[in-house]
Amino acid sequence: MAPRDLRLLPKTHLHLHFSGSMRHLTLVELADTHGVRLPDALRTDWPPELSAADERGWFRFQRLYDIARSVLRTEDDVRRLVREAAEDDKADGSRWLEIQVDPSGYANRFHGITAFTDLVLDAARDAAAGTGIAVQVIIAANRTRHPLDARTLARLAAQYVGRGVVGFGLSNDERRGTTSEFAPAFRIARNAGLLAAPHGGELCGPATVRTCLDELGAGRVGHGVRTIEDPDLLKRVVDAQVALEVCPASNVSLGVYRRPEDVPLRQLYEAGARIALGADDPLLFGSRLAEQYETARAVHHFTDEELADLARGSVLASTAPDEVRKTLLTDIDDWLGADQTTAAPAPAATY
Structure with missing residues (x-):
């Protein structure tokens, strides 16, 4: 029997960064339009060879990300990025996208954090209308900035509850800053009804996941793969059904694990963890959402029934309303x- 087409498997996408969602072709076109010089790693030698095993490796990764972000110069550029992210997600079978953005990184060029947030949310509504998939926003603070800046962003996010912002995150190098110092910002966000979805347990060990739970009130953890190293913590995550946004391509590209088969996806799944596969930064890692499911199948030997279970986990971990979840879960069963022999494959995404 032929394997089922994973691009037809209904799913949600909960770990996708804003500039990192950009198509490679779009990056090159916008760079040429705006006169931005791209290094070879982002033009001819794409996708770049990366590592974040040490500070120098992370600096290079962050530098490439910052260059990519710099090609977004106009409102049309932002709208194009969000529209294409939604189109690519739809092609991969996603029905619900939660895209993560730190407005501070775009404020200078787009008239401040509020104006930029308004632009992104308007672009998300247009993209949803044009593609038929829901596009929601998670506002994320930056670990390398002062925790007071995070409070400002949390108050901003709270103003948009019910208007397209569904969560509050914390990103950038886990080895920087003190995670617990961001607790007041997350308290503001949670009190407003937003999901707490900080990064943890990728570049640093399981202790960062514990801090995200204890200090930030995390309902989901970005990455979280190194939870596997602490059996007591893993049991806690499983019992509470705190979802882990596992991004296999990211884990290997950044040097957290040497080979795709070393990512503990199978171990986390068999322990009962709720998992939502994510692509993280396709622009830098070279693969989108469907490829993460393909990795689960080809490398970790997930059956179609187990892949459907991963998709269910992504639905249950999302902020989607109950009626949307119910529809998606039914469609996964379908x-x-x-009969996969008669199913037409979805169009492949264009990089």
């Missing part, structure tokens, strides 16, 4: 029961 994917398992479908």
Whole structure:
């Protein structure tokens, strides 16, 4: 029996960064339009060879990300990015996208954090209308900035509850800053009804996941793969059904694990963890959402039933309303029961 088409498997996408979602072709076109010089790693030698095993490696990764962000110069550029991210997600079978953005990184060029947030949310509404998939926003603070800046962003996010912002995150190098110092910002966000979804447990060990739970009130953890190293913590995550946004391509590209088969996806799944596969930064890692499911199948030997279970986990971990979740879960069951020999494949995303 032929394997089912994973691009037809309904799913949600909960770990995708804003500039990192950009198509490679779009990056090159916008760079040429705006006169931005791209290094070879972002033009001819794409996708770049990366590592964040040490500070120098992270600096290079961050430098490439910052260059990519710098090609976004106009409102049309931002709208194009969000529209294409939604189109690519739809092609990969995603029905619900939560895209993560730090407005501080775009404030100078787009008239401040509030104006930029308004622009992103308007672009998200247009993208949703044009593609038929929901596009929501997670506002994320930056670990390398002062925790007071995070409070400003949390208050900003709180103003948009019910208007397209569904969560509050914390990103950048886990080895920088003190995670617990961001607790007041997350308290503001949680009190407003936003999901707490900080990064933890990728570049640093399981202790960062514990801090995200204890100090930030995390309902989901970005990455979280190194939870596997602490059995007591893993049991706590499983019992509480705190979802882990596992991004296999990111883990290997950044040197957290040497080979794709070393990513503990199978171990986390068999322990009962709720997992939402994510692409993280396709622009820098060279693969989108469907490829993460393909990795689960080809490298970690997930059956179609287990892949459907991963998709269910992504739905249950999302902020989607109950009626949307119910529809998606039914459609996942239908994917398992479908005659895959007659199913038409979804169009492949264009990089």
